[in-house]
Amino acid sequence: MSTLRLYNSLTRQKEPFHPLVKGRVGMYVCGPTVSGESHLGHARPYITFDVVYRYLLHLGYQVRYVRNITDAGHFEEEGREAIDKIANKSKLEQLEPMELVSKYTRLYHWAMEQFNTLPPSVEPTATGHIVEQIEMIKQLIEAGYAYEVNGSVYFDVKKYAAGHEYGKLSGRILDDLLETTRELEGQEEKRNRADFALWKAAAPEHIMRWASPWGVGYPGWHIECSAMATKYLGKQFDIHGGGMDLLFPHHESEIAQSTICNHTAPVRYWMHNNMITINGRKMGQSYNNVIRLTELFAGTHPELSQAYHPMTVRFFILQSHYRSTLDFSNEALQAAEKGLKRLWDAYSGLNAPVWSEPFVHPTAGDAELDQRMNRLLDEVLEFVNDDFNTAKALANFFEMVSVWNSIKDGLISITALSPATIQRIRTETKTWLEDVFGLQAVTEADNEKLSGVMDLLLEIRKEAKLRKDFSTSDKIRDQLITLGIQLKDEKGGGTSWMIDN
RNA sequence: GGUCCUGUGGCCGAGUGGCUAGGCAGAGCUCUGCAAAAGCUCCUACAGCGGUUCGAAUCCGCUCGGGACCUCCA
Known part of the structure; x- marks a missing residue:
């Protein structure tokens, strides 16, 4: 019996997954910064970890899935100008920070729904946990691992590294970090350049500001995740996920902060997804190559030759392994679109009568085929x-697709498979595709009136065909195509239809 | 510069040392009034050069190319 193994970034190897508390899993995933619109690159971690979440639920675990929303600007802790990102942009857009945050939070939630991701159990915001962050910083100061300078507080990395494995997660070597030749402004307050801000004094023009024991300011970049993860998942929890670009310094800093405060390493399994690239380059703000999700779904971006359905994107992402880079191109997305259609058509075909008639044959008519189907399903679990x-896993489903289609077309008899296998195919396919991978039909849900109209049209067309009146039958088919409805005459004489997008 | 990852057929991608993933595109055939869909067949690749091995896309070394992080980032 195969059991779940996952790659732990901390140990750089695959490990069997055993939760800290039997039957329960605590999982934290770094969420979005809602100072702007989500783009295709953001879609990857949320879809990746949605599958992780769904699978853990499927395995019967009670999962507390925490995914934060970063709605406070504290991004310039190395402080070139100490300007709050949100405050800065909101001035440009003439919006209140909270208005901006609300707008992009709503857009983000909308996009996540389009992708059919399950909502997390807890979705804490940074601004809602200023108190917890301040408390944690206080602890760090008391423990002697943080120091205050001019109303800002920094974490003493050098001191931490003396007694702990700083850089273990990211493979950094402290001496290298200390000796880097990079020149950055606003470093003078720090004891060492590797130190990072826990709290930053706010300049007068700063819009986001909170009172603290060290004066008015705002929290540092890394502390929110430590504070909120501790609050909702405890001092130590099972899985922490995020993009590979967060390995350093974000997650490394999280480990340091939490380790001092909680006297234990916070996370047992670190999981990191790889980037989505466009023309071989990471999609990110700095590269000016982002395709926003609204643009992707609408097809309104110079790089896009068409609109792509959220399910196409989800499927595209699932067709690669989450730790590999995934290169975006229209060709690749179109391939995913067609592939998903083929898979989904075949999957829908499992609801055809031939699959659900009462089976009286006790055994498989084609033992070899029967075995192959079972093997393919067994392997999906292993994969x-x-x-x-x-x-x-998806590759295996495609191998099954041609068999399913052959059964539907009557090229292979359903009795080739044993009743048990037939049952297994139907239930397990649904479980994997829908429940675990979170895939959905791309077409709109059927409308009853439309179905009635279609039934009528198909009947008229059938009658026309019977009397060889092909001009009428073709007229029906061709007119429907211009409306985006495609007819498919099937082997058995029936006709199915689908709405193209 | 430092740390690390990576280079697979027209495109995207999976690959645990031996059993040619899969998707898309392309070609042919079958089915079919035609079309679409579907089925079958074909296209058999691992950057280069060495090495280890009975055997390497898979391990090691070098070379070349691409990328990530070290600064906001998923």
Whole structure:
């Protein structure tokens, strides 16, 4: 019996997954900064960890999934100008920070729904946890690992490294960090350049500001995740996820802060997804190559030759392994679109009568085929258990697709498979595709009146065909195509239809 | 510069040392009034050069190319 193994960034190897508390899993995933619109790159971690979440639920765990929303600007802790990101942009857009944050939070939630991701159990905001962050900083000062300078507080990395494994997660070597030749402004307050801000004094023009024991200011970049993860998941929890670009310094700093405050390493399994690239380059703000999700869904971006359905994007992402880079291109997205359609058409075909008639045959008519189907399903479990290899799992479904289609077309008899296998295919496919991978039909849900109209049209067309009146039958089909409805005459004489997007 | 990852057929991608993933595109055939869909078949690649091995896309070394992080970032 295969069990879940996942790649732990901390140990750089796959490890069997055993939760800290039997039957329960605590999972934290770094969420978005809602100072702007989410883009395709953001979609990857949320979809990746949605599958992780769904699978853990499927395995029967009670999961507390925490995914934060960063709505406070504290991004310039190395402080070139100490300007709050949100405050800065809100001035440009003439908006209140909170208005901006609300707007982009709503957009983000909307996009996550489009992707059919399950909402997290807790979705804490940074601004809602200023108190917890201040408390944590106080603890760090008391413990002697943080120091205050001019109303700002910094974490003493050098001191931490003397007694702890600083850099273990990211592979950094402290001496290298201390000796880096990079020149940054606003470093003079720090004892060492590797130190990072826990609290920053706010300049007068700063809009986001909170009172603290060290004066008016705002929290540092890393402390929110430590504070909120501790609050909702405890001093130590099972899984922490995020993009690989957060390994350093964000997650490394989280480990340092939490380790001092909680006297234990905070996370047992660190999982990091790789980036989505465009023309071989990471999609990110700094590269000016982002395709926002609204643009992606609408097809309104110079790089896009068409609009892409959220499910196409989800499927595209699941067709690669989450730890590999995934290169965006129209060709690749279109391939995903067609692939998903093929898979989904075949999957929908499992609801055809031939699959659900009462089976009287006791055994498989084609033992070899029957075995193959069972093997393919067995392997799906193994692949998913093997660090969430959704790519391999989906490949197996495609191997099954041609058999399903052949059964639907009557090229293979349903009795080739044993009743048990038939049942297994139907239930397990639904479980994997819908419940675990979170895939959905791309077409709109059927409308009853439309179905009635379609039934009528198909009947008229059938009658026309019977009397060889092909001009009428073709007229119906061709007119429907211009309306975006495609007819498919099937082997058995029936006709199915689908709405193209 | 430092740390690390990576280079697979037209495109995207999976690959645990031996059993040619899969998707898309392309070609042919079958089914079909035609079309679409579907089925079958074909296209058999691992940057280069060495090495280890009975055997390497997979391990090691070097070279070349691409990328990530070290600064906001998923």
